[in-house]
Amino acid sequence: DVKVTQSSRYLVKRTGEKVFLECVQDMDHENMFWYRQDPGLGLRLIYFSYDVKMKEKGDIPEGYSVSREKKERFSLILESASTNQTSMYLCASNDRAGVSPYEQYFGPGTRLTVT
């Protein structure tokens, strides 16, 4: 059974803190994605990675960075957390080929609150 896990379900941080969100997938997928989800705005892509050490900016990369040192792990970093980064963060992965190419598998999400 496919699995994407995220390090925390709920996280509360203070303004200015450096925040790490971890995502691990066990499906040997090439592609991994970080989204944030806010009411009325849907899922917005922050960054994605199509290979180890490779990354591409999504639609809203400002204030975020990412790291992919191993194929199964994709980390999202908030360099200096701000209150407008309070949101639900979703990690996803997919394969470039297969029975259902491009289908994304999502982790359970991390609800981050910055106070």
Place this chain on the structure above:
Amino acid sequence: QKEVEQNSGPLSVPEGAIASLNCTYSDRGSQSFFWYRQYSGKSPELIMFIYSNGDKEDGRFTAQLNKASQYVSLLIRDSQPSDSATYLCAVNVDYGQNFVFGPGTRLSVLP
């Protein structure tokens, strides 16, 4: 900016009725289209995908695609209260490397 639009709802239908969810997209080069269901507090899960113009049926669900009109829809027949969720339309862009999601339509099926 590539966009995907959906009516935010809520769309309310009685149990047993057909629920019709609509989605339009701006990128004419898009090749594949996905419908995800998201229950409150949960992550999205794929229910259907479609690549070709026309209809694709899977149980109570039918996806319809019209590339000329840049329109994709999801029909849910015999709606059940357990279908109450937010439905996200997603479009594959950039030669499959990326996705754009719509804001989602909240569906409420009334017993």
